[in-house]
Amino acid sequence: MSLPLTVTFMLADWIGKGLTDGTLERVGGVIRDVSTKQIVTWLREQGSNNSTTNQLGELGRSLQLTQGILQVSSTVSILNLGVSVIGFAVILQRLKELEQRLQQAQKLLNHINRKIDVSFYANFRAALDLAVNAFTMTKIENRRSSALQAINRFLEAEHIYTEFADIEIEQQSQIADEYLLTLSLAYLAEARCYLELEEHDTALRRFQEGSIVIHSRIQKYINLLLTSNPAVYLQPQFRGQIDLRRLTRIYQWLDPTLNENVVFDMQRMNLFMLAKDPNKWIESISAAIWDSKVDWVGKAIWDDPKPQIYARLPKTLEVMESMIETNRRFESYQTEVQAISQLGISFHDWLKLTPSTEIKPDGAELMYIIPSKPLELQPSI
Template structure:
């Protein structure tokens, strides 16, 4: 098991640097993928230490994972919701106002839903008639991140549909409306990132409790995993750490 840890450490450094480069260069095309890979690497390393019964080291590595990942997750979610008013446009069919407000609660750390509604959505409800204006107003990196979710084929390493494709006003509007009709994919991506943040916290609390109770890793597994003899259709107690 210990021979697996060194490559994982190298992968952590590589993907952290890759995320930072993608972010600092303003591309933000692979930001979500780098976060997911980095999360998987950290969780795998943590599990290695647990299997070695080195609980304190597992907690230390998981604490570093939270320190590295949580601010990047928050930055990414905020990027998708730099201006949430566009998601209130009629083209964004099926987008729930409650979902937008929950995401804004995470981004702003504001728990007062009425205040969030007043500051971020009330005016927007009456001022989102021009989806083109909204698209032009948000930062390029936000457009890149949104496009990477709803239409990855339209995003290149150094360009996007927005700044490379010549179009007249009518054609442009149709393309933008078509893309925004997939806005639920953006909502789902933001929600999955928030879920990842919370699962990392939950995993740390679970390991802390394991240490407090003096359980070995195998004893802990017996508590959280279904018996090997159980059939596939029985309820499973497995906690999935990464979002689908």
């Protein structure tokens, strides 16, 4: 069957132009029309480094010198661009990285006799192994039975890590983001099982339900990181690192109707109050940024904490950007599932999409899946 899709390694001129003039925007793993929200392109990574420490800003370098530069993202995300390239092996790798980060955090928390329970990560890894084995079985009935067992374990992980995330957010913890990311992986692993079983409707429903759970908690966490006085991110010492545009993008995720002028007006009085009494902000700072019980270990009681706290703010802003990018990528996975159903193809055929005549150019990091006409899909991002 001939599909109404163009699959290419080349960035079309009209897409590059739309991204440049602002008529198109990238949201997660899709490019869409700003005004109509119709999807015009899906992005699929090709041979990129899967490490969460990989600077995915490399995707924004000159992918095709003759086509110009597509600024995809300067933000590190735990999720790939496209559900089709984040299988169980990639999820397992991400999970191990999160577990290692929590183990590193445990070393600091030992100073206050607080323990992190990482035992559930072993159960999550076992569920992923079960899913991998399920989809290598030849008998359909065995495959489905094992897949459903894995799904039950992923459901259990979702409940566990939702509870962990809620606890850490309530405590304004510095490890809340690790549990939120783990929760994202649990929902993704479950939905991926349904996709492998070609249960598109169920996969879409689980993505939608997971988006509600994850989005609301990331929103709470970002409000913590913005602190009682977000104008602190606009201090003169951050010139060249943080500008109003970056802060505005954070606010626009919380409320898409805001622009730079509105955000600046919101911070006018905050800037004045910060200059008038900077110590007041220090006293109210969230433990998600600075926890005196943990971060003050080994410091003299007369030391001034402000320089160390301020030094953390650029990294804190990066954490917010990363969480937002991860959430957008998770939500954009829904459009792939919707497209598969609307186009009437299987998930496995979607996975096999590749340019029929093109040879992959050296250095090409992305493949573009372009529908013959923009697709009107249920808004989710």
